[in-house]
C-alpha cells in the first residue's frame with residue numbers, strides 16, 4: 001500500500017489530534033503540538049496517508065530550537081513527536097516520515113536536527129549521540145541524538161541546545 005506524505009494543512013487539525021491521542025497514553029503529546037503551533041514554534045508537521053483511501057496513518061512534528069555553536073546561533077530543529085496509528089505499524093510509515101522530515105529540513109537549510117528517542121531506531125537515519133555531544137540540554141544523555149543536515153558544522157564550542165518552551169510541560173508529564 002503506497003503512502004503519501006504531505007505537510008499538514010489547517011483542515012488536518014482533527015487528524016493530528018486523533019493520531020496523537022491514540023498513539024500516546026496521555027494527552028501531553030497532543031497538547032505539545034497544539035502549544036507549539038500557538039507559540040509559533042512549529043516548523044513543519046508531515047502527515048502520512050494511505051494514497052488510495054486518504055486515511056491518516058501517522059505524523060511527525062518539527063519545531064524550532066535555540067542552538068548555539070561558537071557563540072553564534074545555529075539553525076536547528078527538534079523532531080518530535082513521531083506517531084503511527086497501531087493498525088499501520090511495522091510497515092515503514094515512521095521510517096518514511098522521518099526520511100521526509102530530514103529531506104524537508106535539509107532543503108530548508110537547517111544545520112542540525114535533534115531527537116530524543118531509541119538509538120536503535122534513529123541511528124538508521126544517521127542520528128548519533130556524538131553529534132549531540134557537548135550541547136547544553138536537559139535531555140543530554142544516551143537518548144539525545146543529532147543529525148548534521150548540511151554535512152558539517154561551524155567550528156567552536158557547543159553551546160545551548162534548547163527545545164521550544166512547550167516541551168517543558170511534556171517533561172513534567174502534563
Ligand SMILES: CC(C)(COP(=O)(O)OP(=O)(O)OC[C@H]1O[C@@H](n2cnc3c(N)ncnc32)[C@H](O)[C@@H]1OP(=O)(O)O)[C@@H](O)C(=O)NCCC(=O)NCCS
Nearest residue numbers: 023081082083084088089090091092093094095118120121
Ligand atoms: C515508534 C513508532 C512511530 C514506529 O512506527 P512504525 O511505522 O511501526 O515504524 P516503522 O515500520 O517505520 O519501523 C521501522 C523500524 O523501526 C523499528 N522500531 C520501531 N519502533 C522502535 C523503537 N521504539 N525502538 C527501536 N526500533 C523501533 C521497527 O522494528 C522497524 O525495524 P525494521 O525496519 O528493522 O523491521 C510507532 O510504534 C508509534 O507510534 N509508537 C507510539 C508513539 C511513540 O512511541 N513514538 C516515538 C516516540 S516520539
